Amino acid sequence: MSTRAMARPRLVTPQFVLLGSAALAYFLADGMLVPAVPRYVAGELTGGNIAVGLAVAVFSLSALILRPWAGRLADRHGRSIAMVVGGIIFAVSVAGYGLADSVGVLAALRLLTGVGDAFFFVGAVTAMSDLAPAERRGEAISLFSLSLYVGLAVGPPIGESVVGAAGFTTVWLVAAGCALLAVLLALRVGETREPATGEAGGGPVRLIPRAAVVPALLLLALVWGMAGFLAFVPLYALDLGLPGAGFLLFGFAAIVVVIRSAGARIPDRLGAARSVRLSLLCATIGLALMGGWRSVPGLVLGTVVLGIGVALGTPAIMTLALDRARASERGAVMGVVSMSIDLAQGLGPATFGLAAAATTRNGGFLTAAVIAAAGLTLATRGWNRQRRPPLG
Known part of the structure; x- marks a missing residue:
């Protein structure tokens, strides 16, 4: 071999x-x-x-x-x-x-x-x-x-x-x-669960395992902006004089699919932690471009950059969580981390709408960019402070 x-x-x-x-x-x-x-x-x-x-x-x-x-x-x-x-x-x-x-x-x-x-x-x-x-x-x-x-x-x-x-x-x-x-x-x-091995650090599994908390917050920060974008970009495109947002939504989805297929190895090659930081940086920049550069080029470029961030983010964040989870708590970790997707799909459009009502739709994108930036800060400073439990 x-x-x-x-x-x-x-x-x-x-x-x-x-x-x-x-x-x-x-x-x-x-x-x-x-x-x-x-x-x-x-x-x-x-x-x-x-x-x-x-x-x-x-x-x-x-x-x-x-x-x-x-x-x-x-x-x-x-x-x-x-x-x-x-x-x-x-x-x-x-x-x-x-x-x-x-x-x-x-x-x-x-x-x-x-x-x-x-x-x-x-x-x-x-x-x-x-x-x-x-x-x-x-x-x-x-x-x-x-x-x-x-x-x-x-x-x-x-x-x-x-x-x-x-x-x-x-x-x-x-x-x-x-x-x-x-x-x-x-x-x-069939069953894929590994047999109990008495791994180090074992014991009762919490409903919300410690290994899931930071990844769940990172995924929440990432998907929050994406959910607001998907809900309001059809209206924002009309504001900018475009006939619709169909080509933007198609392009966004295409970027995610291409990177998740042809570029599936990127999170492993870069490393999960670095991929998460890159993902949240792209999300922050993409949403800020849409909100700060009120033009068709700003919307198109922001959509591309956001798409790259979303494509890299979910696999990298889940990998971070799994790398730090005991085998006996993988299900609990994935359950908690995936909750962030449901939360973000509700909170993202709601906060975007409130910000847009108080300011303009540009303000909605900028608010989402601030939330993504908070996630980037957490990924840079908070995650590395966590103690990595020994794996079985």
Whole structure:
């Protein structure tokens, strides 16, 4: 065996591919619901804007609250059971949407869907961390995240097509079927949790492990600005005289996909800590360009720089967390860190809107830049002070 082969342990194994396929099937189901749920509430259930917002938001609420408990389940009983239980809850609740005759009933079912999402997602991302060699975790997370992006890119147009051709009941059943396919694939993946080894620093796993706190705050600072950007760039583009923001959103997504695929090894080559700092620096500069340079070139350049930051950030931040977590608490760590995504998706647009109302939309981007800069400061000064626990 060559020295190079010994230095680069294998990442893409049949088990890793099966796990990625399970995640793709799940996120495809999730993506189908993105356009279908609002249309169902507004059309079939004759709900207004508030009803639409409620039906969409309650999914994230239950997912947010239950992610730490999902992580504890994955640590205690295995990643496979978390994925299987989550996928089944997701499938059964979505299949029941067609029986909902009021917004309240649908909202209750959406809460259950969020429960399923919490367990499946945390189980899947923790299983991925088990399968990835430690020195290739950044690459593994980058590749794994492509299943999410592909599912959420392809799922919505499929959902709209199915609704148009066969109605809402069919799209609920198709989405449920995709979730059940994810369950079957998860069963084929099997259990990836390492056997207990009595590792140093062991003991009871906290609901919020210490190793997860700083990474969760870093991810919150990064995704906060991205969420505000996605919510308000369509309006800001009109302010600048553009016909729309479609090309900007496409370009942003394309940058993330290219870096997470062709550049999947970047976080491992640069090192997780350096990649996190670079990511938050790019996010700060990109958002500041959009807010401080009120022009089309400023918006385009800022979008590109922000896209680079987001592409590098999530894999690097999760790698930092996993590098400092005991094997027995990986699920709990991933549960807490992934909570930041749900929090940021709510707080980002809300704070952006408040800042824009008090000043202008430029002020919203500048506020998001300040939050990203706070994350950069934490990444530079705070993380290195943490004591790295010995690994088993």
